[in-house]
Amino acid sequence: MIRKRGSANWQGGLKDGTGTVSTQSGVLDKANYGFNKRFGDEPGTNPEELIGAAHASCFSMALSKILGEHDLVAEDISTEATVTLEEKDGGFAVTKSHLKLVARIPGASQEVFDKVTAMAKDGCPISKLLNAEITLEATLA
Template sequence: MINKSGSANWQGGLKDGTGTVSTESGVLDKQNYGFNKRFGDEAGTNPEELIAAAHASCFSMALSNILGDYDLKAEDISTVATVTLEQVDGGFAVTKSHLKMTAVIPGASEETFLEAANKAKAGCPISKLLNAEITMDATLA
């Protein structure tokens, strides 16, 4: 079993409050977040951005692992995840995560590439965590 942690602190009301978010590794250390960073156009991090980064990185690693089952090794896997936050049933929910990935994989056929990418999309731990529609555009360069 592997345990990793992140932490957050929030002070004040929803719209006038502020918070900080930190990660166990220290990559984020009391990084500010707030209402306008999440729902407005103020620059800064927010929970959906962090989920998107987690999904992109998890998927890329899962694809790398699955490619090994085909005796293939990627030179490059570049993934962008776009997470959608929508108002539903009087509240908010992450309803979608769209993966856009381009990979350079010497010796891979398009068929094998897409099979591996779809396995990674379904099987990466963050995909399994999300209660959302997960879609993907996959390009073999």
């Protein structure tokens, strides 16, 4: 079993408060987050962009694994995940994560590409975690 940690600290009210988020590895170390960073355009991070980064990286690794099972190795896998936060049932919910992939995979047919990208979308651990609609737009370059 693998366990990884993230942590957050929050001080103050919802709209005037501020927080920091950190990761076990130290890649994020007290990165600022807050209401205006999440619902506005103030610089800093927010939970949705962190989920997007986690989903994009997880999908990319899952795709690499599945490609290897098909004797293929990608030259490049570039994935962006757009996470949607919406008001729902009297609160907010992450309702969607849209994966946008551009990949260079020597020797991959379109048929195999479509198959392995769908497998990665459905099989990556972050996709399994999210209770949201997950869509994929995949381009074989």
